[in-house]
Amino acid sequence: MALACGLDLGGTKLLGVVVDTERPGPPLLEERVPTPRGGDAIVEAIVDLAGRLCDQADGDGVTAVGLGAPGLVDRSGTLRMGPNLPGVVDLGLAELLSKRLGLPVVVDNDATSAAWAEHEWGAARGHDHSMTVSLGTGIGAGFTVKGHVLRGANGFAGEPGHMIVNPTGPLCPCGKRGCWERYASGSGLGRLAREAAHAGVAPTLVERAGGEPEDVRGEHVTDAAREGDPAAEEVLGRFSWWVALGLANLVNILDSDVIVIAGGLAEAGDLILGPTRAAYRDLVLAADHRPEVPIHAAELGEHAGAIGAGLLAVARH
Numbered sequence: 001m002a003l004a005c006g007l008d009l010g011g012t013k014l015l016g017v018v019v020d021t022e023r024p025g026p027p028l029l030e031e032r033v034p035t036p037r038g039g040d041a042i043v044e045a046i047v048d049l050a051g052r053l054c055d056q057a058d059g060d061g062v063t064a065v066g067l068g069a070p071g072l073v074d075r076s077g078t079l080r081m082g083p084n085l086p087g088v089v090d091l092g093l094a095e096l097l098s099k100r101l102g103l104p105v106v107v108d109n110d111a112t113s114a115a116w117a118e119h120e121w122g123a124a125r126g127h128d129h130s131m132t133v134s135l136g137t138g139i140g141a142g143f144t145v146k147g148h149v150l151r152g153a154n155g156f157a158g159e160p161g162h163m164i165v166n167p168t169g170p171l172c173p174c175g176k177r178g179c180w181e182r183y184a185s186g187s188g189l190g191r192l193a194r195e196a197a198h199a200g201v202a203p204t205l206v207e208r209a210g211g212e213p214e215d216v217r218g219e220h221v222t223d224a225a226r227e228g229d230p231a232a233e234e235v236l237g238r239f240s241w242w243v244a245l246g247l248a249n250l251v252n253i254l255d256s257d258v259i260v261i262a263g264g265l266a267e268a269g270d271l272i273l274g275p276t277r278a279a280y281r282d283l284v285l286a287a288d289h290r291p292e293v294p295i296h297a298a299e300l301g302e303h304a305g306a307i308g309a310g311l312l313a314v315a316r317h
Protein backbone atom coordinates (compact mmCIF):
# COMPACT_ATOMS: atom_id res chain seq x y z
CA MET A 1 0.00 0.00 0.00
CA ALA A 2 1.28 3.49 -0.87
CA LEU A 3 -1.15 6.09 0.36
CA ALA A 4 -1.24 9.60 -1.02
CA CYS A 5 -3.41 12.57 -0.22
CA GLY A 6 -4.54 14.40 -3.36
CA LEU A 7 -6.31 17.75 -3.44
CA ASP A 8 -8.05 19.63 -6.23
CA LEU A 9 -8.30 23.37 -5.63
CA GLY A 10 -11.17 24.93 -7.55
CA GLY A 11 -12.52 28.46 -7.72
CA THR A 12 -15.40 27.53 -5.40
CA LYS A 13 -14.45 24.27 -3.68
CA LEU A 14 -11.44 22.33 -2.44
CA LEU A 15 -11.76 18.54 -2.80
CA GLY A 16 -9.39 16.26 -0.91
CA VAL A 17 -9.01 12.48 -1.24
CA VAL A 18 -6.79 9.71 0.04
CA VAL A 19 -5.93 7.01 -2.51
CA ASP A 20 -3.86 3.85 -2.47
CA THR A 21 -1.65 4.68 -5.45
CA GLU A 22 -1.03 0.98 -6.12
CA ARG A 23 -4.73 0.09 -6.39
CA PRO A 24 -6.88 1.92 -8.93
CA GLY A 25 -10.37 2.59 -7.63
CA PRO A 26 -12.54 5.13 -5.90
CA PRO A 27 -10.88 7.24 -3.17
CA LEU A 28 -10.53 5.63 0.27
CA LEU A 29 -11.47 8.95 1.88
CA GLU A 30 -12.85 12.18 0.49
CA GLU A 31 -13.99 15.54 1.79
CA ARG A 32 -14.92 18.92 0.31
CA VAL A 33 -14.72 22.40 1.78
CA PRO A 34 -15.47 25.80 0.21
CA THR A 35 -12.47 27.64 -1.27
CA PRO A 36 -11.85 30.75 0.86
CA ARG A 37 -10.68 34.04 -0.66
CA GLY A 38 -7.05 35.10 -0.57
CA GLY A 39 -3.75 33.24 -0.63
CA ASP A 40 -3.23 32.94 3.16
CA ALA A 41 -6.74 31.60 3.74
CA ILE A 42 -6.33 29.11 0.88
CA VAL A 43 -3.11 27.78 2.39
CA GLU A 44 -4.84 27.39 5.79
CA ALA A 45 -7.78 25.55 4.21
CA ILE A 46 -5.45 23.14 2.39
CA VAL A 47 -3.37 22.49 5.53
CA ASP A 48 -6.55 21.81 7.57
CA LEU A 49 -8.11 19.47 5.01
CA ALA A 50 -4.91 17.58 4.15
CA GLY A 51 -4.05 17.28 7.85
CA ARG A 52 -7.49 15.88 8.66
CA LEU A 53 -7.38 13.36 5.80
CA CYS A 54 -3.84 12.23 6.72
CA ASP A 55 -4.95 11.71 10.34
CA GLN A 56 -7.90 9.60 9.23
CA ALA A 57 -5.87 7.43 6.85
CA ASP A 58 -4.55 4.33 8.55
CA GLY A 59 -2.33 1.51 7.27
CA ASP A 60 1.16 2.65 6.33
CA GLY A 61 0.19 6.31 6.49
CA VAL A 62 0.22 8.96 3.80
CA THR A 63 3.67 9.38 2.25
CA ALA A 64 3.08 12.42 0.02
CA VAL A 65 0.58 15.16 -0.71
CA GLY A 66 -0.32 16.37 -4.19
CA LEU A 67 -2.27 19.47 -5.12
CA GLY A 68 -3.84 20.42 -8.44
CA ALA A 69 -4.19 24.20 -8.65
CA PRO A 70 -6.21 26.19 -11.21
CA GLY A 71 -3.73 28.35 -13.08
CA LEU A 72 -0.11 28.65 -14.10
CA VAL A 73 1.95 26.50 -11.71
CA ASP A 74 5.71 26.67 -12.26
CA ARG A 75 8.15 23.82 -11.80
CA SER A 76 8.90 24.81 -8.19
CA GLY A 77 5.21 24.41 -7.28
CA THR A 78 4.47 28.14 -7.16
CA LEU A 79 1.06 29.24 -8.40
CA ARG A 80 2.00 32.25 -10.53
CA MET A 81 -1.60 33.26 -11.21
CA GLY A 82 -5.06 31.68 -11.18
CA PRO A 83 -7.78 33.32 -13.27
CA ASN A 84 -10.49 32.07 -10.86
CA LEU A 85 -8.62 32.96 -7.68
CA PRO A 86 -8.73 36.76 -7.57
CA GLY A 87 -5.68 38.40 -6.03
CA VAL A 88 -3.67 35.18 -5.76
CA VAL A 89 -0.29 35.61 -7.45
CA ASP A 90 3.14 34.04 -6.90
CA LEU A 91 1.92 31.80 -4.08
CA GLY A 92 4.70 29.33 -3.18
CA LEU A 93 2.30 26.50 -2.43
CA ALA A 94 4.66 23.51 -2.52
CA GLU A 95 7.14 25.10 -0.15
CA LEU A 96 4.56 26.55 2.26
CA LEU A 97 2.53 23.34 2.39
CA SER A 98 5.43 20.93 2.83
CA LYS A 99 6.73 23.00 5.77
CA ARG A 100 3.33 23.04 7.41
CA LEU A 101 2.41 19.39 6.74
CA GLY A 102 5.85 17.86 7.28
CA LEU A 103 5.43 15.77 4.11
CA PRO A 104 6.65 16.05 0.52
CA VAL A 105 4.16 18.19 -1.41
CA VAL A 106 3.95 18.30 -5.21
CA VAL A 107 1.85 20.99 -6.91
CA ASP A 108 0.74 20.84 -10.53
CA ASN A 109 -1.91 22.46 -12.68
CA ASP A 110 -5.37 20.99 -11.92
CA ALA A 111 -6.12 19.92 -15.50
CA THR A 112 -2.66 18.35 -15.80
CA SER A 113 -3.41 16.36 -12.63
CA ALA A 114 -6.76 15.23 -14.02
CA ALA A 115 -5.12 14.20 -17.30
CA TRP A 116 -2.57 12.13 -15.39
CA ALA A 117 -5.36 10.36 -13.49
CA GLU A 118 -7.15 9.49 -16.76
CA HIS A 119 -3.83 8.26 -18.17
CA GLU A 120 -3.09 6.06 -15.14
CA TRP A 121 -6.53 4.86 -14.04
CA GLY A 122 -9.08 6.14 -16.55
CA ALA A 123 -10.04 6.43 -20.21
CA ALA A 124 -6.48 7.07 -21.49
CA ARG A 125 -4.99 3.90 -19.92
CA GLY A 126 -2.49 2.23 -22.21
CA HIS A 127 -2.00 5.32 -24.38
CA ASP A 128 1.42 6.98 -24.09
CA HIS A 129 0.53 10.08 -26.11
CA SER A 130 -2.75 11.09 -24.54
CA MET A 131 -4.72 14.30 -24.47
CA THR A 132 -7.39 15.01 -21.84
CA VAL A 133 -9.47 18.09 -22.50
CA SER A 134 -11.91 19.25 -19.87
CA LEU A 135 -14.87 21.23 -21.19
CA GLY A 136 -16.35 23.17 -18.29
CA THR A 137 -16.91 26.91 -17.78
CA GLY A 138 -13.57 27.25 -19.60
CA ILE A 139 -11.23 24.62 -21.06
CA GLY A 140 -8.51 22.85 -19.10
CA ALA A 141 -6.18 20.28 -20.61
CA GLY A 142 -3.27 18.01 -19.94
CA PHE A 143 -1.06 15.94 -22.21
CA THR A 144 1.22 12.94 -21.91
CA VAL A 145 4.14 12.37 -24.24
CA LYS A 146 5.90 8.98 -24.19
CA GLY A 147 3.96 8.21 -21.00
CA HIS A 148 5.16 11.32 -19.15
CA VAL A 149 3.31 14.51 -18.29
CA LEU A 150 4.06 17.29 -20.76
CA ARG A 151 5.07 20.29 -18.65
CA GLY A 152 7.05 22.52 -21.02
CA ALA A 153 9.97 24.77 -20.10
CA ASN A 154 8.29 26.39 -17.10
CA GLY A 155 5.47 24.02 -16.26
CA PHE A 156 2.94 26.07 -18.20
CA ALA A 157 2.22 23.64 -21.06
CA GLY A 158 -1.36 22.56 -21.61
CA GLU A 159 -3.43 25.73 -21.93
CA PRO A 160 -5.11 25.16 -25.32
CA GLY A 161 -8.24 26.97 -24.10
CA HIS A 162 -6.37 30.17 -24.96
CA MET A 163 -5.30 29.16 -28.47
CA ILE A 164 -6.71 31.97 -30.58
CA VAL A 165 -9.02 30.40 -33.16
CA ASN A 166 -10.63 33.67 -34.34
CA PRO A 167 -8.69 36.94 -33.91
CA THR A 168 -11.89 38.97 -34.33
CA GLY A 169 -13.92 36.73 -32.01
CA PRO A 170 -15.46 37.50 -28.62
CA LEU A 171 -13.34 38.85 -25.76
CA CYS A 172 -11.92 36.27 -23.36
CA PRO A 173 -11.37 36.94 -19.63
CA CYS A 174 -7.63 36.54 -20.40
CA GLY A 175 -7.78 39.81 -22.37
CA LYS A 176 -7.42 38.33 -25.88
CA ARG A 177 -10.06 37.78 -28.54
CA GLY A 178 -11.40 34.56 -29.99
CA CYS A 179 -9.75 32.03 -27.67
CA TRP A 180 -10.86 28.41 -28.22
CA GLU A 181 -12.63 28.34 -24.86
CA ARG A 182 -14.93 31.21 -25.96
CA TYR A 183 -16.38 28.66 -28.42
CA ALA A 184 -15.82 25.13 -27.13
CA SER A 185 -16.61 25.40 -23.39
CA GLY A 186 -19.89 25.48 -21.48
CA SER A 187 -19.95 29.26 -21.79
CA GLY A 188 -19.24 28.91 -25.53
CA LEU A 189 -22.21 26.57 -25.91
CA GLY A 190 -24.41 29.07 -24.07
CA ARG A 191 -23.28 31.87 -26.38
CA LEU A 192 -23.95 29.83 -29.56
CA ALA A 193 -27.39 28.95 -28.19
CA ARG A 194 -28.23 32.61 -27.42
CA GLU A 195 -27.19 33.56 -30.96
CA ALA A 196 -29.64 30.98 -32.30
CA ALA A 197 -32.30 32.20 -29.86
CA HIS A 198 -31.91 35.86 -30.92
CA ALA A 199 -31.96 34.81 -34.59
CA GLY A 200 -35.38 33.25 -33.98
CA VAL A 201 -34.33 29.74 -35.03
CA ALA A 202 -34.54 28.11 -31.57
CA PRO A 203 -37.96 28.93 -30.10
CA THR A 204 -37.96 25.69 -28.05
CA LEU A 205 -34.76 26.78 -26.28
CA VAL A 206 -36.24 30.20 -25.54
CA GLU A 207 -39.29 28.48 -24.09
CA ARG A 208 -37.11 26.34 -21.82
CA ALA A 209 -35.30 29.46 -20.63
CA GLY A 210 -38.60 31.05 -19.54
CA GLY A 211 -39.22 33.17 -22.65
CA GLU A 212 -36.06 35.35 -22.76
CA PRO A 213 -33.48 34.58 -25.49
CA GLU A 214 -30.79 36.14 -23.28
CA ASP A 215 -31.48 33.58 -20.52
CA VAL A 216 -30.69 30.54 -22.71
CA ARG A 217 -27.84 28.47 -21.22
CA GLY A 218 -25.83 25.45 -22.31
CA GLU A 219 -27.86 23.07 -20.16
CA HIS A 220 -31.08 24.07 -21.97
CA VAL A 221 -29.41 22.87 -25.18
CA THR A 222 -28.18 19.53 -23.81
CA ASP A 223 -31.53 18.83 -22.08
CA ALA A 224 -33.50 19.63 -25.26
CA ALA A 225 -31.12 17.61 -27.46
CA ARG A 226 -31.63 14.58 -25.20
CA GLU A 227 -35.32 14.80 -26.09
CA GLY A 228 -34.52 14.97 -29.80
CA ASP A 229 -35.18 18.70 -30.33
CA PRO A 230 -33.79 19.49 -33.83
CA ALA A 231 -32.91 23.14 -32.97
CA ALA A 232 -30.86 21.96 -29.99
CA GLU A 233 -29.16 19.30 -32.11
CA GLU A 234 -28.26 21.95 -34.66
CA VAL A 235 -26.65 24.14 -31.97
CA LEU A 236 -24.77 21.12 -30.56
CA GLY A 237 -23.57 20.31 -34.08
CA ARG A 238 -22.07 23.78 -34.47
CA PHE A 239 -20.63 23.63 -30.95
CA SER A 240 -19.05 20.22 -31.67
CA TRP A 241 -17.40 21.64 -34.80
CA TRP A 242 -15.58 24.17 -32.61
CA VAL A 243 -14.57 21.42 -30.17
CA ALA A 244 -13.27 19.34 -33.09
CA LEU A 245 -11.40 22.31 -34.58
CA GLY A 246 -9.22 22.66 -31.48
CA LEU A 247 -8.75 18.90 -31.12
CA ALA A 248 -7.65 18.56 -34.75
CA ASN A 249 -5.18 21.45 -34.38
CA LEU A 250 -3.75 19.79 -31.26
CA VAL A 251 -3.43 16.37 -32.91
CA ASN A 252 -1.71 18.00 -35.90
CA ILE A 253 0.92 19.28 -33.44
CA LEU A 254 1.16 16.44 -30.94
CA ASP A 255 0.18 13.29 -32.90
CA SER A 256 -1.78 12.02 -29.88
CA ASP A 257 -3.07 8.42 -29.73
CA VAL A 258 -6.21 9.09 -27.67
CA ILE A 259 -8.43 12.07 -26.85
CA VAL A 260 -10.37 12.07 -23.57
CA ILE A 261 -13.16 14.60 -23.09
CA ALA A 262 -13.77 15.49 -19.44
CA GLY A 263 -15.67 18.21 -17.56
CA GLY A 264 -19.37 18.96 -17.24
CA LEU A 265 -20.02 18.71 -20.98
CA ALA A 266 -18.64 15.16 -21.15
CA GLU A 267 -21.86 14.16 -19.37
CA ALA A 268 -23.73 14.90 -22.61
CA GLY A 269 -21.90 11.81 -23.98
CA ASP A 270 -22.58 10.93 -27.61
CA LEU A 271 -24.74 14.02 -28.13
CA ILE A 272 -21.42 15.89 -28.27
CA LEU A 273 -18.91 13.10 -28.88
CA GLY A 274 -20.73 11.81 -32.00
CA PRO A 275 -20.69 15.08 -34.00
CA THR A 276 -17.24 15.93 -32.59
CA ARG A 277 -15.77 12.66 -33.94
CA ALA A 278 -17.28 13.31 -37.39
CA ALA A 279 -16.08 16.94 -37.57
CA TYR A 280 -12.64 15.97 -36.22
CA ARG A 281 -12.15 13.56 -39.13
CA ASP A 282 -12.89 16.39 -41.58
CA LEU A 283 -10.52 18.82 -39.85
CA VAL A 284 -7.42 16.80 -38.92
CA LEU A 285 -4.63 16.56 -41.48
CA ALA A 286 -4.94 13.52 -43.76
CA ALA A 287 -7.46 11.49 -41.76
CA ASP A 288 -7.38 8.71 -44.37
CA HIS A 289 -3.63 8.23 -44.00
CA ARG A 290 -3.22 8.06 -40.23
CA PRO A 291 -4.54 5.75 -37.50
CA GLU A 292 -7.92 6.67 -36.06
CA VAL A 293 -7.62 8.64 -32.81
CA PRO A 294 -10.35 7.43 -30.44
CA ILE A 295 -12.32 10.19 -28.69
CA HIS A 296 -13.60 8.86 -25.34
CA ALA A 297 -15.53 10.32 -22.43
CA ALA A 298 -13.51 10.61 -19.21
CA GLU A 299 -14.00 7.88 -16.60
CA LEU A 300 -12.99 9.45 -13.30
CA GLY A 301 -15.43 12.36 -13.16
CA GLU A 302 -15.02 15.01 -10.50
CA HIS A 303 -12.38 13.01 -8.62
CA ALA A 304 -9.86 13.05 -11.49
CA GLY A 305 -7.94 16.16 -10.43
CA ALA A 306 -7.53 15.07 -6.80
CA ILE A 307 -6.65 11.46 -7.69
CA GLY A 308 -4.13 12.61 -10.30
CA ALA A 309 -2.53 15.03 -7.83
CA GLY A 310 -2.07 12.17 -5.36
CA LEU A 311 -0.58 9.88 -8.02
CA LEU A 312 1.79 12.60 -9.22
CA ALA A 313 2.90 13.30 -5.64
CA VAL A 314 3.99 9.70 -5.16
CA ALA A 315 5.54 9.47 -8.63
CA ARG A 316 7.54 12.70 -8.31
CA HIS A 317 8.70 13.20 -4.74
Ligand SMILES: [Zn+2]
Nearest residue numbers: 162172174179
Ligand atom coordinates in the same frame (compact mmCIF):
# COMPACT_ATOMS: atom_id res chain seq x y z
ZN1 LIG B 1 -8.24 33.52 -23.47
